Amino acid sequence: MLDLSNFDLSSIPVKDSMIDAEIVAHVQLQNPLEHALLVLTKTGYNAVPVLDLESKFCGIISKSNIVEEMFGIEQIEVSRLHEKKVEDVMESDVPTITEQDSLEKALHILINYSFVCVVDEEEKMQGIYTRREILKQIRNEFYRQQSK
Template identity: 35%
Template sequence: MIAKEFEDFLLQHLDHYLIAADDLAIFIDSHNTDHVMLLLANNGYSRVPVITKDKKYVGTISISDILSYKAKHQLTDWEMSKMDIAEMVNTKIETISDQASLTETMHKLIDYSFLPVVDNQGTFIGIITRKSILKAVNSLLHDFTDYYTITPHD
């Protein structure tokens, strides 16, 4: 459990943790592989969230997910170019609720560089990155005593 004072301090930066869906590169599950490969390669994104047209979270996609699918199913470049990414989406990255506690968020971020945030209907809200949490922890470590006095227990 996170000490209440630390949690309060970190939660002051909460609006900085979430990168809203509107500010992200996102793919629709019906996008074709050529389009997705081109955007991933040209923009340097390693992994991008995938949603449905009605903004429901599906998973994430990367170049390696597409190439793995191609190899597993022994598809040609031409066959791949006609497919959408729905079948290739990686669903292994855990999501987090928009109501999740800071403790749960931090525990899940240990294994992933970002967590997709969804509401209780599965609508994609955005992502929380490990980087944003580490920035807040860095601020905590440097600025905590500007707000709190630390006294040791006897």
């Protein structure tokens, strides 16, 4: 049986296993929704961070945000994707963490999100921390215990 009583998530900093911002797919505030949908489709992600021109984190855009915007009163209006910008439909009230925060704090956020953005004191995105990463940490602890 897995015993996590000695596995202290509050002592492990996020920066040890976050994904660096340089390799994270994202879109910018002023991008048209059609560009955001293309990025999401080509990467296979359901959501990506939204940044401004100075790499400041502004929110998250998801496929659902975009698809919902396409629905007109009587039909799907794909032309609206060219007219609307990412900033018009993105979620802006999204929690973030810092590199110094613990995995425990990330875990609480990852209950409702598939990833959380890691930002610095100026809100510039440093990377992301994903559910996958926290599950890998728990798996590694499990294997460590098994080898004892």
